[in-house]
Amino acid sequence: MIRTAKPRNARSKRALEAREPKLVENRKSTLFLSGTSTSDLSRSAMTDIHSLKKPDAIKFTKKNSIHPFEDATPLEFFSSKNDASFLVFASHSKKRPHNLTFARTFDHRILDMLELGIDESTFRPLTFFKTSKPGIGMKPLLSFSGAIFDSVPDYQLFKSMFLDFFRGETVNSINVEGLQYMIHFSASEPTEKGPTPAIHMRVHLIKTLKSGQKLPRVEVEEMGPRMDFKVRRVQEPDEAMMKEALKKPRASEARSRKNIETDIIGDKIGRIHTGRQDLSKMQSRKMKGLKRRPTEDTDGEVTPVDGDEDNGAKKARLA
Amino acid sequence: LTCHRPVLVEKPIPIEFDMGNLCAFDTNPLDPTTYSNSLEGCLNDAARDCAQALINQVLTTLPMKSASDGVYVELPDPVTPLPREKPLPRAKEPTKWFLFAKKKGIKSKTKDGKLVYDEEKGEWVPKWGYKGKNKDSEGDWIVEVDGKREEKDDDKNPRVLSREERKDRIKKNERQMKKNEKR
Numbered sequence: 001m002i003r004t005a006k007p008r009n010a011r012s013k014r015a016l017e018a019r020e021p022k023l024v025e026n027r028k029s030t031l032f033l034s035g036t037s038t039s040d041l042s043r044s045a046m047t048d049i050h051s052l053k054k055p056d057a058i059k060f061t062k063k064n065s066i067h068p069f070e071d072a073t074p075l076e077f078f079s080s081k082n083d084a085s086f087l088v089f090a091s092h093s094k095k096r097p098h099n100l101t102f103a104r105t106f107d108h109r110i111l112d113m114l115e116l117g118i119d120e121s122t123f124r125p126l127t128f129f130k131t132s133k134p135g136i137g138m139k140p141l142l143s144f145s146g147a148i149f150d151s152v153p154d155y156q157l158f159k160s161m162f163l164d165f166f167r168g169e170t171v172n173s174i175n176v177e178g179l180q181y182m183i184h185f186s187a188s189e190p191t192e193k194g195p196t197p198a199i200h201m202r203v204h205l206i207k208t209l210k211s212g213q214k215l216p217r218v219e220v221e222e223m224g225p226r227m228d229f230k231v232r233r234v235q236e237p238d239e240a241m242m243k244e245a246l247k248k249p250r251a252s253e254a255r256s257r258k259n260i261e262t263d264i265i266g267d268k269i270g271r272i273h274t275g276r277q278d279l280s281k282m283q284s285r286k287m288k289g290l291k292r293r294p295t296e297d298t299d300g301e302v303t304p305v306d307g308d309e310d311n312g313a314k315k316a317r318l319a
Numbered sequence: 320l321t322c323h324r325p326v327l328v329e330k331p332i333p334i335e336f337d338m339g340n341l342c343a344f345d346t347n348p349l350d351p352t353t354y355s356n357s358l359e360g361c362l363n364d365a366a367r368d369c370a371q372a373l374i375n376q377v378l379t380t381l382p383m384k385s386a387s388d389g390v391y392v393e394l395p396d397p398v399t400p401l402p403r404e405k406p407l408p409r410a411k412e413p414t415k416w417f418l419f420a421k422k423k424g425i426k427s428k429t430k431d432g433k434l435v436y437d438e439e440k441g442e443w444v445p446k447w448g449y450k451g452k453n454k455d456s457e458g459d460w461i462v463e464v465d466g467k468r469e470e471k472d473d474d475k476n477p478r479v480l481s482r483e484e485r486k487d488r489i490k491k492n493e494r495q496m497k498k499n500e501k502r
Contacts, residue, residue, distance in 0.1 A: 021405035028404050085404035107406050143343040143369035150346060164401045167340045173384065173391045179341070179377065184366040189348045200358075204366055208374065215326040215378060218371040220363065237402075245402030 019083045021107075023249050027169045031084035033060040035091030042090040042098045045118055048126045048225040049088060052166070052183075052203070054136045058082055068101050069233055072110045080108035086165060096232060098123075102161055104237075106245045113235040114154075114161055119198065119228035129224035131205060134180040139168040141179060141206065145186035148197065152190060154234050158199060159185075181205050181223065199229045328372040336376050339397030343369045343376075414499045457482045 007013035018026070030053050032046050050057050066074045068089055075087050085108075089101040098118040104111045126133070134140075142163060149159040166183050182204050188197045204220035211217040237245075259271040328334065335344040345365070353361040381392040413421075420426075434443040435452060445451045462478050 021408045023408060025404055104402065106402055106404065111402060139341060141341045141343075141370065141373050143345060143366070143373065145345045145347070145349060145365045145369060147346040147348055149344070160399075160401065163340060163342060163399060167342070167397075167401075170339065170397060171394060173393045174341075175389045175391055176377070177389050179374070182366065182370050182373070184362070184369060186349060186362055186365055188351070188354055200362055202362055202366055204370065206370055206374070209324075211324060211326045213326055215375050217324045217326050218367065218374045220367045220370050222363070242402060244406060246400050247403075247407055249407055
């Protein structure tokens with residue numbers, strides 16, 4: 001861990017405080033960098049993803065001799081210096097052409113890494129699609145199609161990584177005008193012949209049309225980039241680190257209100273706990289006729305009483 | 320005719336949502352025939368369905384507010400557990416002085432201000448800092464010599480002693496503050 005120099009003025013002190021761990025975190029920043037040899041395609045893909053991630057993105061121009069799966073310490077160093085929790089490393093080699101390595105960090109240490117190969121034939125950059133592009137920093141809609149994202153561990157990691165990568169800032173409310181584009185990931189089912197199907201990434205602009213009904217008709221227009229990924233190497237997160245990273249602060253837990261429930265109709269029902277009642281001291285309706293009277297019959301026969309006596313008395317009162 | 324186009328999305332496996340992240344999870348498999356015949360068409364359809372489902376979800380389930388600059392929808396908390404970028408902040412340990420002061424009931428003197436009434440001069444002077452009252456003894460033209468120190472035969476000039484004591488106190492304070500930072 002690199003310890004920075006002690007802040008000499010208020011501005012540098014504020015910058016340092018912004019990097020400290022907080023209850024509600026800052027937006028995650030991404031660092032884009034290249035390896036010793038890159039292809040046009042991998043660089044173009046990296047540029048396109050960089051433009052989707054603006055303004056929370058930093059791009060390095062120089063080439064770096066890094067092999068993430070052998071030694072990821074340089075990535076950790078860059079992460080801590082630039083306060084970036086995501087790293088995208090582009091490289092190209094004969095064995096792994098058009099390679100993009102996505103890495104996530106926790107506390108500036110590598111949490112997990114995912115190596116993806118881009119399909120040369122299907123790649124289309126942003127410039128290929130002649131449409132308007134959404135504003136910078138817009139929160140995208142995300143979707144994942146395919147059951148494989150829940151079943152196969154590598155694909156589950158992909159889902160977690162890319163959901164985290166593209167989701168942007170967590171906000172309480174959003175303007176409907178701001179729902180401009182959607183990033184869609186899909187994959188077919190794994191088969192005997194193809195156990196690792198390609199993951200298709202398509203980015204569309206959302207267009208709403210009048211439908212004559214309350215809900216609008218939604219149409220999508222592809223705006224790019226278009227990439228098909230092949231999952232290569234994966235580095236799973238260390239369990240202990242992941243557990244710590246998923247910890248939630250206690251303050252944010254919603255205080256559960258006990259004894260209040262909402263039933264199926266939607267009515268709020270509360271439960272009031274009263275103490276135990278002493279039944280012997282309870283005031284009940286007095287039926288004077290049923291009162292025990294000393295009778296002439298000694299064998300305990302209860303003299304039959306006119307039950308209307310009480311009602312008659314009641315009626316008299318009402319009148 | 321747009322009124323004939325369907326706006327609802329009906330799928331065998333219902334689509335799951337995480338509206339806090341504006342995300343839809345569609346576990347329905349892609350149609351294998353269209354997938355192999357026309358990949359882009361197949362993906363476009365799947366994407367359109369997901370987009371329609373998401374917009375429907377936004378407009379039907381989320382509470383809406385009208386503000387001066389547009390219609391806002393309130394998003395719920397995200398559902399999918401995603402890792403943080405940094406660990407949860409540690410609560411700062413209270414310093415030894417803080418605990419001592421709390422126990423004794425000593426309160427901070429900052430509210431009294433920096434100025435102190437000087438009887439001799441008849442005006443308010445700062446207690447410390449520039450032209451502070453604590454430095455008065457350092458400029459005295461007569462300095463009392465401590466008997467014990469003379470015996471010990473210290474090399475120090477008795478005139479400078481008061482200033483040195485003050486400087487030592489300052490340094491000690493800095494050292495203790497650094498120790499507190501480390502805790």
